Amino acid sequence: MSYLNIDAQALNTYDAIVIGSGISGGWAAKELTGKGLRTLVLERGRDVRHVTDYPTTNMQPWEFDHRNQLRQEVREANPIISKCYAFYEGTEQFFVKDAEHPYIQEKPFDWIRGYQVGGKSLMWARQTQRWSDFDFEGPARDGFAVDWPIRYADIAPWYSYVERFAGISGNKDGLATLPDGEFLPPHEWNCVEKHFQQKIAGRYKDRHVIMGRAAHLTQPQPVHYQQGRAQCQHRTICERGCPFGGYFSSNSTTIPWAAKTGKMTLRPNSVVHSIIYDEKKGRATGVRVIDTHTKQMQEYYARIIFLNAAALNSNLVLLNSTSTRFPNGLGNDSGVLGKYAAFHNYRAGVSGEYDGDLDSTTDGRRPNSPYIPRFRNVLKQEMGFLRGYAAGFSAGRASRSDQSGVGADLKESLLNPKLGGWYVGSHMMGETIPKESNFLALDSSLKDPYGIPQLKISIAYDDNDDKMVKDYQEQLTEMFTEAGFKNIRVRDSHASPGLDIHEMGGVRMGKDPKTSMLNKWNQLHAVKNVFVTDGACMTSTSTQNPSLTYMAMTARSADYAVKAMKKGLV
Numbered sequence: 001m002s003y004l005n006i007d008a009q010a011l012n013t014y015d016a017i018v019i020g021s022g023i024s025g026g027w028a029a030k031e032l033t034g035k036g037l038r039t040l041v042l043e044r045g046r047d048v049r050h051v052t053d054y055p056t057t058n059m060q061p062w063e064f065d066h067r068n069q070l071r072q073e074v075r076e077a078n079p080i081i082s083k084c085y086a087f088y089e090g091t092e093q094f095f096v097k098d099a100e101h102p103y104i105q106e107k108p109f110d111w112i113r114g115y116q117v118g119g120k121s122l123m124w125a126r127q128t129q130r131w132s133d134f135d136f137e138g139p140a141r142d143g144f145a146v147d148w149p150i151r152y153a154d155i156a157p158w159y160s161y162v163e164r165f166a167g168i169s170g171n172k173d174g175l176a177t178l179p180d181g182e183f184l185p186p187h188e189w190n191c192v193e194k195h196f197q198q199k200i201a202g203r204y205k206d207r208h209v210i211m212g213r214a215a216h217l218t219q220p221q222p223v224h225y226q227q228g229r230a231q232c233q234h235r236t237i238c239e240r241g242c243p244f245g246g247y248f249s250s251n252s253t254t255i256p257w258a259a260k261t262g263k264m265t266l267r268p269n270s271v272v273h274s275i276i277y278d279e280k281k282g283r284a285t286g287v288r289v290i291d292t293h294t295k296q297m298q299e300y301y302a303r304i305i306f307l308n309a310a311a312l313n314s315n316l317v318l319l320n321s322t323s324t325r326f327p328n329g330l331g332n333d334s335g336v337l338g339k340y341a342a343f344h345n346y347r348a349g350v351s352g353e354y355d356g357d358l359d360s361t362t363d364g365r366r367p368n369s370p371y372i373p374r375f376r377n378v379l380k381q382e383m384g385f386l387r388g389y390a391a392g393f394s395a396g397r398a399s400r401s402d403q404s405g406v407g408a409d410l411k412e413s414l415l416n417p418k419l420g421g422w423y424v425g426s427h428m429m430g431e432t433i434p435k436e437s438n439f440l441a442l443d444s445s446l447k448d449p450y451g452i453p454q455l456k457i458s459i460a461y462d463d464n465d466d467k468m469v470k471d472y473q474e475q476l477t478e479m480f481t482e483a484g485f486k487n488i489r490v491r492d493s494h495a496s497p498g499l500d501i502h503e504m505g506g507v508r509m510g511k512d513p514k515t516s517m518l519n520k521w522n523q524l525h526a527v528k529n530v531f532v533t534d535g536a537c538m539t540s541t542s543t544q545n546p547s548l549t550y551m552a553m554t555a556r557s558a559d560y561a562v563k564a565m566k567k568g569l570v
């Protein structure tokens, strides 16, 4: 009998375990297998194979039962997820429905999730800007959170490393606030966007309008062809899954690459319940997994563990990993686990109209748009609020053509559209300040369908966020006016936190184990063979979309972990 147990344990033992197969977990899998480690990737959702499991990817609007709109009953059953712009008939299969994984909104929070191989990498909007030292030095300069244990120079080579492999398009703009990367050619501007860019450049020294940097193959390189990917076709239905691999997803890129090494075992339908801590060995030895089909618990073992379940679920896993040594969650000597959670403030928008350039219109589609990097409080604190905001911007015309009517009338209006003027729009992307009062905890009685305590989310805006919304609205109105735009309208959606889908923190990095969970290598201070490299590790939030930073952080940390393993340090 004991022989059998030893055999079972040996069978379930790997060099490394990766929890989650989304953007960060996919990178962990690629890096660890690429460095020769037998790696088990545990994913709570079902398998989604590149191309074959994108059922709606080639469907036309008329081929959908409901013309690609959400059914009323789906909307009513899913008030949370229905708020996400990317959730529609063609993408329903990739989003977690409200009832599937309940959580407690101590304060209103829209938790948008994708539980499948690939995680949210299938549906993301692919915006990929680097951080700069204005971001990494922010907390120390402005006196909030704790100082980051790394600076831009630590991560810059890893940004380059992941950009080359993932394929990031962009222009070299030479801005200190938004360092340039290893770019494929940028997307094109339309004439009104160009007009706005020039007007802003003429009027402000410190404000810039640039083309967004995006994870699209505008000109594939040999490494992308090796991945089996091809040039982006500008179909702009990316979130249904792309059969060309035109944008970066774990499914098209990192997971198949890891599989090709022969070192990866991918186990979908495996909910990680907790990480096992061995009190005698003083290290984590493995994980407890619940099989979603059998509901049975199974243990798996490894030398190192990468936790990449996405920010809030990584908090949940650590909080649920209790032992005599760590009664309040794995590695939680400091008591900060779950605290200092933060997000991005996407509440506000400004729109308007433009009656110039009426002899031009747009042609085709573009899966990206221009971007206005942060310009407030950059070199020094100068406003009545901390930090600042970036903004998206775009101008369009053709999509205002009349699409009403049926038959010959519809054909006529589509072939000879009567175009109105141009519309212009912007949305805010504000940094929020991580605070102790914004926290995550486990509920003491309510459980999810697998018997795991439900996550309690207590996150809200504050006065700093409100001031930032007001300033964004005023400044974008001024900039739109400068460009000659008319009928300018400002909005504040008052949307709950969460819809930005950039939740971060709770397992923050820092120099001091008394005030942080992770060191500069994303390693738990107190349990050196556990690494957390998704959004949970973020000490502050910056204004840039965060996923590129998670990718770079993961590759850097995996490199360290394997070297440390070889030296017997973990």
Ligand SMILES: Cc1cc2nc3c(=O)[nH]c(=O)nc-3n(C[C@H](O)[C@H](O)[C@H](O)COP(=O)(O)OP(=O)(O)OC[C@H]3O[C@@H](n4cnc5c(N)ncnc54)[C@H](O)[C@@H]3O)c2cc1C
Pocket: 019, 020, 021, 022, 023, 024, 025, 026, 042, 043, 044, 045, 084, 086, 112, 114, 115, 116, 117, 118, 119, 120, 121, 123, 124, 125, 126, 127, 128, 270, 271, 272, 273, 308, 309, 310, 311, 313, 314, 317, 501, 502, 534, 535, 545, 546, 547, 548, 550
């Ligand atoms: C519509 C949309 C637009 C977005 N746009 C952008 C953008 O433009 N730029 C940007 O930077 N970011 C964007 N994001 C956010 C981006 O998708 C996330 O930042 C990114 O996917 C996070 O990577 P991750 O690995 O942490 O999590 P995910 O990609 O969510 O992967 C986590 C994985 O872990 C699995 N998992 C969770 N819990 C467990 C468990 N207990 N056991 C086993 N597995 C588990 C999940 O099923 C999932 O597959 C967008 C997201 C959405 C939905």
